[in-house]
Structure formats: C-alpha cells, structure tokens
Amino acid sequence: xxxxxxxxxxxxxxxxxxxxxxxxxxxxxxxxxxxxxxxxxxxxxxxxxxxxxxxxxxxxxxxxxxxxxxxxxxxxxxxxxxxxxxxxxxxxxxxxxxxxxxxxxxxxxxxxxxxxxxxxxxxxxxxxxxxxxxxxxxxxxxxxxxxxxxxxxxxxxxxxxxxxxxxxxxxxxxxxxxxxxxxxxxxxxxxxxxxxxxxxxxxxxxxxxxxxxxxxxxxxxxxxxxxxxxxxxxxxxxxxxxxxxxxxxxxxxxxxxxxxxxxxxxxxxxxxxxxxxxxxxxxxxxxxxxxxxxxxxxxxxxxxxxxxxxxxxxxxxxxxxxxxxxxxxxxxxxxxxxxxxxxxxxxxxxxxxxxxxxxxxxxxxxxxxxxxxxxxxxxxxxxxxxxxxxxxxxxxxxxxxxxxxxxxxxxxxxxxxxxxxxxxxxxxxxxxxx
Amino acid sequence: xxxxxxxxxxxxxxxxxxxxxxxxxxxxxxxxxxxxxxxxxxxxxxxxxxxxxxxxxxxxxxxxxxxxxxxxxxxxxxxxxxxxxxxxxxxxxxxxxxxxxxxxxxxxxxxxxxxxxxxxxxxxxxxxxxxxxxxxxxxxxxxxxxxxxxxxxxxxxxxxxxxxxxxxxxxxxxxxxxxxxxxxxxxxxxxxxxxxxxxxxxxxxxxxxxxxxxxxxxxxxxxxxxxxxxxxxxxxxxxxxxxxxxxxxxxxxxxxxxxxxxxxxxxxxxxxxxxxxxxxxxxxxxxxxxxxxxxxxxxxxxxxxxxxxxxxxxxxxxxxxxxxxxxxxxxxxxxxxxxxxxxxxxxxxxxxxxxxxxxxxxxxxxxxxxxxxxxxxxxxxxxxxxxxxxxxxxxxxxxxxxxxxxxxxxxxxxxxxxxxxxxxxxxxxxxxxxxxxxxxxx
Numbered sequence: 001x002x003x004x005x006x007x008x009x010x011x012x013x014x015x016x017x018x019x020x021x022x023x024x025x026x027x028x029x030x031x032x033x034x035x036x037x038x039x040x041x042x043x044x045x046x047x048x049x050x051x052x053x054x055x056x057x058x059x060x061x062x063x064x065x066x067x068x069x070x071x072x073x074x075x076x077x078x079x080x081x082x083x084x085x086x087x088x089x090x091x092x093x094x095x096x097x098x099x100x101x102x103x104x105x106x107x108x109x110x111x112x113x114x115x116x117x118x119x120x121x122x123x124x125x126x127x128x129x130x131x132x133x134x135x136x137x138x139x140x141x142x143x144x145x146x147x148x149x150x151x152x153x154x155x156x157x158x159x160x161x162x163x164x165x166x167x168x169x170x171x172x173x174x175x176x177x178x179x180x181x182x183x184x185x186x187x188x189x190x191x192x193x194x195x196x197x198x199x200x201x202x203x204x205x206x207x208x209x210x211x212x213x214x215x216x217x218x219x220x221x222x223x224x225x226x227x228x229x230x231x232x233x234x235x236x237x238x239x240x241x242x243x244x245x246x247x248x249x250x251x252x253x254x255x256x257x258x259x260x261x262x263x264x265x266x267x268x269x270x271x272x273x274x275x276x277x278x279x280x281x282x283x284x285x286x287x288x289x290x291x292x293x294x295x296x297x298x299x300x301x302x303x304x305x306x307x308x309x310x311x312x313x314x315x316x317x318x319x320x321x322x323x324x325x326x327x328x329x330x331x332x333x334x335x336x337x338x339x340x341x342x343x344x345x346x347x348x349x350x351x352x353x354x355x356x357x358x359x360x361x362x363x364x365x366x367x368x369x370x371x372x373x374x375x376x377x378x379x380x381x382x383x384x385x386x387x388x389x390x391x392x393x394x395x396x397x398x399x400x401x402x403x404x405x406x407x408x409x410x411x412x413x414x415x416x417x418x419x420x421x422x423x424x425x426x427x428x429x430x431x432x433x434x
Numbered sequence: 435x436x437x438x439x440x441x442x443x444x445x446x447x448x449x450x451x452x453x454x455x456x457x458x459x460x461x462x463x464x465x466x467x468x469x470x471x472x473x474x475x476x477x478x479x480x481x482x483x484x485x486x487x488x489x490x491x492x493x494x495x496x497x498x499x500x501x502x503x504x505x506x507x508x509x510x511x512x513x514x515x516x517x518x519x520x521x522x523x524x525x526x527x528x529x530x531x532x533x534x535x536x537x538x539x540x541x542x543x544x545x546x547x548x549x550x551x552x553x554x555x556x557x558x559x560x561x562x563x564x565x566x567x568x569x570x571x572x573x574x575x576x577x578x579x580x581x582x583x584x585x586x587x588x589x590x591x592x593x594x595x596x597x598x599x600x601x602x603x604x605x606x607x608x609x610x611x612x613x614x615x616x617x618x619x620x621x622x623x624x625x626x627x628x629x630x631x632x633x634x635x636x637x638x639x640x641x642x643x644x645x646x647x648x649x650x651x652x653x654x655x656x657x658x659x660x661x662x663x664x665x666x667x668x669x670x671x672x673x674x675x676x677x678x679x680x681x682x683x684x685x686x687x688x689x690x691x692x693x694x695x696x697x698x699x700x701x702x703x704x705x706x707x708x709x710x711x712x713x714x715x716x717x718x719x720x721x722x723x724x725x726x727x728x729x730x731x732x733x734x735x736x737x738x739x740x741x742x743x744x745x746x747x748x749x750x751x752x753x754x755x756x757x758x759x760x761x762x763x764x765x766x767x768x769x770x771x772x773x774x775x776x777x778x779x780x781x782x783x784x785x786x787x788x789x790x791x792x793x794x795x796x797x798x799x800x801x802x803x804x805x806x807x808x809x810x811x812x813x814x815x816x817x818x819x820x821x822x823x824x825x826x827x828x829x830x831x832x833x834x835x836x837x838x839x840x841x842x843x844x845x846x847x848x849x850x851x852x853x854x855x856x857x858x859x860x861x862x863x864x865x866x867x868x869x870x871x872x873x874x875x876x
Contacts (some may be wrong), residue, residue, distance in 0.1 A: 014442060021475055029476040042842065069613045100590065102542040102583040115545060135724055160614065163579070194613060281618055288468040292442065311621065313484065314602035320486040320624030323660045347792050364660075370713045370736070371661060382486075383603050394835050396851050399794025419626065 014292050016245040023236060024287050029282040037079050038229065040072060043215050044391040047190075048080045054153050054188040055090040061178040062189040062210055064161065066196060067217030070277030073192045077157065082154075095154045102162025107172045108132045110164075115139060118154070130294070140175060140380040143185045151184040161191030173202070177209035221274045223267060231257045233283060252296040262299040265306045271356065272310075280310055286326060314406060317382060318414035323425070324367060325375045327353055328420065330402045330429045332385070333411050343388035346376050356428050373397065443472030445501055452501045457636065458629040459490045462622055463498060469487035469618065471595070473504065477596040478618045479588035482570075482605050483553045485622030488665040490569055491600045492603075492623070499564060506564040517580055521546040524565055529553040543583050547590050554593040563595045570599035574608060582614040589615075594845060607658040624663060627655060632663065634672055642680060650679050653697055655668065657704040662712070674711060674718055678703050726764040739856055741833075746815065748860050749825055751850070753807040754834055755857045756797035760873045764800065768871050769809040782841045789874040791854065797837040797847045 004229060024030045027161060037044055043065075053059040065073045069417035084090045097117045098196055103112035115135060145151075154178055158164055164173055180187050191198075199207060221229070234253045240246035254263050269282060286297050321329070331352035333345045379385050380402070388401040415421060415429050439449045439460065444467075456463050470477050483491050492508075499506040500612075507527040514520040518541050525546070526534040533553045538545055565587070573581045576808065583590065584597050597617075602684045605619055625633065627762075631651055638647035654672055662668060676762065679700045682688040711721045715735050745753065790796070803825070808815065815821065828834045829848070838847040861868040869875050 018472070021471055025471060025476040029478045029588070030594075069615075102579045102586075103542070103547055103590065105542060105579055106542070107576075109542055109544050113548075116548075129467065261798065274798075277616060281478075284469075284618065288465075288471070291440075291468075308619075311619075313606060313619065313621070315488070316621045316623065317484075317604060320489070322663045322855065345792075345794060348796070351558065351792060367661065368709060371512070371708065371713075374713060375661065383600065383607055394837070 055094045058186040063213045070275030071217045101160030151185045161193040274425045346398040480585045480597045480617035482617040508566045543597040633729040755849040758800040
C-alpha cells in the first residue's frame with residue numbers, strides 16, 4: 001500500500017531506499033556530525049567558551065576531554081570547531097594542528113607533522129629539513145616570538161592523548177604545555193583520551209604545567225533517553241527528497257521503538273553498554289536488511305541483528321570442531337576439575353581420553369597418538385589452549401604444559417548445540433568423575 | 435541454488451556468476467554484500483570475519499571483489515614481515531607505483547596516512563575501497579598501533595575505505611588493552627556433513643557417474659569426518675584415494691552399484707591413509723606409487739628415528755634419561771652397589787600415583803648426570819674434555835636441552851628430550867636393560 005503511494009506521488013521506491021542507505025550509512029559508518037550534540041550541552045558550552053577565548057582573546061589554555069570509547073569525544077570537539085568556524089573572526093585567526101597518538105608514535109614524527117600542518121618556512125615541497133633538535137628550536141622560536149596581541153592562536157588537538165604520554169621524556173607534551181603556560185604565542189592544547197588515570201601518566205614537571213581542566217563525558221543516560229536516541233539515529237531528516245516517504249519511514253521507526261519485543265532487545269543492549277558505537281553497530285546490521293522488498297525495519301530485524309551482536313564467538317568456534325577435538329576438550333575439562341586448574345600436557349589429556357575409551361570398550365575413537373597430536377595442535381592454533389609458560393621450544397611437544405582458555409559453562413553449552421553429538425561423549429562430559 | 439544473490443547497484447549477471455562460484459555460502463555472501471552496500475555508499479570502517487580453516491572466508495571475499503570489480507587489495511599478513519611491505523602493497527594497488535615510491539625507507543603509520551590522504555585528494559574514488567587482510571592474527575605481533583590504526587582507517591584518511599580482517603581466531607583475543615574501534619563481527623560457520631558432501635561431489639571424475647562418486651565421498655567422510663573437517667584436507671584425500679576405489683570396477687570384478695563390496699575394498703585402505711598421508715608420514719606422491727608395492731611397507735618419516743651415536747654418547751644419553759625420569763631419592767637404590775638396607779615402603783611411595791612418563795622430563799644438574807654415567811658405564815672413564823664436549827654436542831643435536839641460562843658455566847641443568855622408544859633402541863645396542871632402572875616400571 002505505502003509502496004504504491006510513494007510511487008504515484010514522488011520518487012520510485014528504489015531511489016528512496018538508496019537515499020535512506022546513503023544518509024544512514026553516513027551517520028553510522030562515517031560518524032557524520034549530528035546537527036546538535038545531545039546530552040552534552042554543558043560540556044559543549046564549556047569547551048566552546050574555552051576555545052573561543054583562545055581564538056578571539058589570545059588566551060592560552062589546556063584541557064583534557066576524558067570519556068570511555070564511543071562516548072562522543074571527537075564528536076563534541078568537532079561540533080565545537082564547526083560552530084567556531086562559522087564566526088569569521090575565528091575563521092581567519094585560528095590555526096589548527098591535529099595529531100593522533102596512533103600515527104605520531106614518537107616526538108620526531110609529531111614534530112614533522114606539526115611543522116607540516118603549520119606550513120612553516122623551512123618546509124619546501126612537502127619535505128622537512130633539519131634534525132629533530134633544529135626542528136624543535138625552530139618551532140619553539142616561532143612560537144616564542146609571538147605574543148598575545150599580534151600572533152595568530154594555534155589549536156593543538158591531541159587524539160589518543162595517553163599514547164603521547166608514552167613518548168620518551170614527554171618532550172612534546174612538556175614543550176606544548178610550557179608554551180601554553182608562559183606568555184608566548186597563544187595556544188590551546190586539547191587532549192582526547194579514554195583513560196581516567198591519564199594524569200598519573202604525566203611526569204611531574206608536565207603535570208604542573210597542565211591546567212588540570214578536564215571535561216568528562218560520562219554517560220548518564222536513562223533507558224527512555226536511550227530509546228529516544230535510537231529513534232533520532234534512525235529517523236530521516238526533514239529535507240529528505242521525498243517528504244511522504246520520510247514521513248512514513250519516521251512513523252515506522254516510532255512504532256518500532258514502541259514495540260514490546262524491540263524494547264526488550266534494546267533494553268538488553270542498554271544494559272551492556274550505552275555508547276554510540278555499539279548502538280551504531282546494531283543499527284547498521286538492521287539497516288543492511290532494508291531493501292526494496294522490505295522497505296522498513298521490523299522488530300524481527302532488530303532481534304536478528306542483536307543476536308548477531310551478542311553471539312558468543314567461542315561457542316561458534318566450538319561448533320565447528322571435529323568430534324576428536326571435542327573429546328580432547330572434555331578430557332581437559334575433567335583434568336581441570338580434578339587438579340583444580342593446574343596446567344596439563346598432551347600425555348595427560350591422552351591418558352584421560354584413553355580411560356574413557358577403556359570404560360566404553362568402544363574402538364570407534366581409537367586413534368593413534370600422532371592423530372591426537374594433530375588435533376591437539378589444531379586446538380592450539382585456534383588459541384583454545386595456550387602454553388602455560390611462554391618459552392615453547394625447550395620441551396618436547398607432548399610434554400609442553402598448557403592451559404584451557406574456556407570455562408565449564410561454555411563447554412557444556414557447546415556440547416548441547418553440537419550437531420549429532422554421540423550420547424556416550426555427552427554422558428562422559430556430564431559425569432563428574434572421569 | 436544460483437541466482438539467490440540480489441542487490442541493487444550491482445549487475446545481475448555478475449551476481450549470478452558470483453553465486454555459482456560460492457556453493458553453500460550464499461547466506462554469508464549475501465550478508466557481506468548487504469553490509470558493503472552499493473559501491474558509492476559508505477561501508478562500515480572495519481569488518482572482522484572469523485571462522486574455521488577452509489570455511490571459505492577468503493574465497494567468498496575474493497570472489498565478490500573480483501567478480502564485482504571493486505577497488506580492493508588483498509594482503510596476506512604472513513608475507514608482510516614488516517609494515518612497510520603492507521603499506522607499499524596498499525598504495526601500489528590503489529594509486530599505482532608513483533604513490534608507492536613516495537614511501538620513505540622505513541615508513542611509519544603516519545607517513546602512510548599522509549601519502550594516502552594526498553593521493554585521495556588527487557584521485558578521489560567514487561567507490562568504496564577495500565583492504566582485505568588475511569591471517570589477521572599476525573597483525574597483533576606487528577607494531578602495537580597498527581591494528582587500532584587500521585580499524586579506524588576510514589576516519590584517519592577521510593576516505594571511503596573499509597578494512598576487512600580475516601582470521602581463525604576470535605575477536606576477543608585481538609582487543610588491545612586500552613580498547614579500539616570495534617569492528618563488525620561476522621562468523622562463517624563450518625560446513626555441515628551434507629554441505630561437505632555437496633561440495634566434494636562437485637569435483638567428480640568425468641568417466642564415472644555422479645552417484646558413484648558421491649558414494650565414494652560418503653565412505654571417505656565416514657572414515658575421516660570424526661577427525662578432520664577441513665575441506666581442503668578432505669579434498670586432497672579424496673583426490674588421492676579415488677584411483678584405489680575404482681580399481682575393482684576398472685578391473686571388471688565389481689559393478690558400480692555394488693556399494694558394499696567397494697566399501698570393503700576401500701575401508702582398510704582409508705584407515706591406513708589416516709595414519710600415513712593424513713599425518714604427512716609419507717608424501718602424497720609416495721602414497722600414489724605405493725599401489726604397486728604393499729601399502730604401508732614403505733617406512734614413513736617418523737620411522738627413521740635411529741641415530742648413530744658414539745659409545746660414550748649413548749651412555750651419556752641413557753644416564754640423562756634416567757636422571758630425568760627417576761626421582762633423585764631413588765638413585766641410591768638403583769646405582770650404588772652396596773647400598774645397605776633401604777626400606778621398600780620408603781622407597782616405593784604408594785600414594786604417588788602420577789608417573790613421570792606422564793609429567794615429562796625433570797631437569798637435573800650436571801653432577802648427577804655424571805654420577806649416573808660413571809655408575810652405568812662398566813669401564814673406567816676419565817672425565818676428559820671429550821666427555822664434556824659430547825654433552826654439549828648432545829645439546830646441539832637437541833637430544834638434551836639446557837634448562838638453566840646459557841651463561842651459567844658451573845652446575846648447568848639439563849633435561850632429556852628423547853622418547854622412551856628411542857632410548858630403549860639405544861640401550862639395546864649397548865646391551866643395557868633400561869626398563870629395569872626406571873622407577874615408573876617397577
């Protein structure tokens with residue numbers, strides 16, 4: 001019904017679905033900035049004011065934005081910067097330097113990157129000349145020469161700030177904070193990190209130069225707000241090409257959020273984490289099922305997506321093991337039970353397995369030692385068992401001590417789900433005394 | 435089964451060709467395709483695909499990429515021993531050799547991202563680019579920052595790029611300490627028995643009927659399925675043993691329909707194959723030639739354990755074995771000629787249940803080795819340099835292992851690293867009954 005209407009009035013349905021994918025994928029995958037940051041108004045105001053003071057009045061500042069992964073640190077900073085860039089005064093005044101702890105793994109690389117992004121004079125044709133020390137003095141001179149009134153303010157953004165604290169002597173951090181503290185060119189240093197104890201990583205001299213201004217992004221989300229967020233993330237904007245389709249889509253999203261079973265699913269996700277990233281993963285999986293044949297998201301889609309997200313990977317891997325490998329795991333489980341988590345070697349596991357075979361007097365699984373060794377090594381490759389001591393080459397393979405990386409519950413659950421599991425193996429796993 | 439895949443934005447004919455090449459993997463391919471979306475749309479920054487060996491991970495991804503002609507690069511992490519090689523391959527296949535030559539001698543991730551950004555601003559792509567890394571578990575051992583950086587590459591280079599990681603190991607074992615961008619997890623389940631049968635039967639011999647071949651595959655699975663579910667291994671075994679299976683038919687003794695007779699003929703052969711070819715004891719070439727001689731008459735690799743050693747080296751090794759597998763408190767009872775009275779109850783502790791042959795060899799000091807050596811060698815031996823050099827050459831032959839640190843010159847500790855069969859063979863050559871001296875076998 002809805003399909004035909006859309007077709008008559010406006011764009012064909014395929015086009016609309018295409019647009020939906022384009023818009024929502026940009027939102028979920030590319031972390032497109034929302035029009036208005038939600039739930040962080042106070043932090044937003046704080047940061048905007050701070051950066052504005054640097055940009056307009058030439059005040060030097062330093063601040064750390066701290067929050068768990070996926071809590072919207074980069075989003076907050078970017079939306080503040082977007083807001084600032086709309087003011088012409090700031091736009092022509094402020095210089096920005098973006099560094100990332102993952103990329104700039106030591107001070108030399110970071111320094112080259114800074115000179116490159118500031119487009120300083122000694123850069124010719126994108127090649128930086130001079131040694132590390134020269135570069136540093138040059139940069140510091142350039143910063144020192146400036147003062148509050150005449151020089152342009154510089155904004156340093158340090159993503160993954162905690163990784164910068166691992167650099168040798170923390171030279172870069174020391175110099176940046178030092179410039180921020182003394183009356184030189186106005187700089188603002190903004191660090192983004194997910195470590196709450198990041199200040200403990202700093203050296204004393206660096207710590208004393210830091211302004212100790214921290215913005216925490218700790219989510220105080222309630223479940224109704226979470227539902228609201230899901231709706232916002234899924235709904236289409238007002239300027240969508242086909243108004244009618246957008247209306248229908250948004251109405252469908254609203255009904256989805258009010259659905260009982262969908263709410264249960266979302267509650268489960270809310271209980272495990274409240275960040276944007278895990279929500280986006282879930283919604284992305286839902287979105288991928290939307291097609292011309294099924295032009296809206298149903299609670300069943302949400303349920304399937306959630307099942308994919310929450311699936312136990314180890315159980316999935318256990319499902320694909322051969323019966324011999326499964327028997328070895330059960331033997332290991334028994335050894336763990338009897339000897340209370342002491343490490344074991346192949347000989348012991350084989351011995352335990354042989355005991356089972358003797359009891360059963362069943363020659364079906366009577367494999368030779370090398371075949372069992374091959375199965376054992378396959379388990380080691382899958383990292384379901386790990387060497388107890390790191391050094392591996394020193395002992396013979398069959399005497400190397402190993403630990404099982406699975407727990408009791410996982411094994412029993414996998415056994416229940418195992419296709420065509422022989423009954424005697426199941427019983428053996430159940431029995432407390434092997 | 436063909437024609438199940440449907441997705442707007444891709445050519446229907448190409449999709450049909452894709453689904454023909456992916457038997458029993460339509461669901462996974464369809465899911466991957468719907469996650470990837472149309473070529474010009476954004477894809478999720480990183481996808482992590484896990485599943486058992488030979489469950490079609492790389493095959494599905496590669497066929498999709500090739501047939502749909504998406505811009506992609508497939509990198510094997512085994513080959514990329516340094517990150518420079520990885521970066522070079524990515525840049526080479528996305529932007530050509532000019533870009534790859536821009537990389538400095540030992541590039542950092544920063545260099546790579548800078549050049550990538552530069553190139554995308556020059557040659558922007560309308561389609562999603564894919565970086566496929568095989569055996570991604572090796573990325574953990576590379577630079578600490580490499581994996582987190584790859585996972586959020588889309589954000590770092592500001593391009594429509596997606597990284598697909600393929601691995602046998604679950605994602606939980608990849609996650610770094612401080613966390614990272616979580617990829618989208620996709621599981622490729624193992625093939626069920628019916629699916630294995632379906633795939634294996636597809637490669638039938640042209641001169642025999644399909645039922646004949648599938649009954650052969652059925653028998654093969656009956657023997658090997660409990661041990662091995664690796665499709666590639668099974669394919670290899672199927673190809674190797676088929677000639678033996680159709681031998682009676684070719685000779686005219688049995689008709690194609692007499693399954694039971696065929697089964698009786700092949701089953702012992704397959705059981706033998708599990709102990710030999712499956713373990714790579716004999717190579718597949720040897721296995722194929724074996725038909726003329728008696729099967730199994732050929733000695734495998736592990737049968738060649740006999741090693742020629744000098745007389746004293748043999749005794750040194752025997753002494754080392756005794757020192758490793760006997761507790762030190764029993765030495766007096768075994769090796770001192772007139773040891774006086776030792777209570778049997780004291781000597782054999784009844785509650786000691788676990789045998790030393792289960793726990794493995796124990797380390798022992800050099801002094802104990804020499805003491806046992808002098809006691810088991812009947813003639814008088816002077817502790818010359820040659821004796822000591824024989825000990826160290828046993829270490830280099832990996833018959834003994836040095837347990838303590840290399841720099842410890844006085845009182846080094848050793849372990850014996852040979853099996854019981856090996857040492858019994860050695861002691862037989864010097865007429866020494868080793869079982870009599872082993873605590874475990876009293």
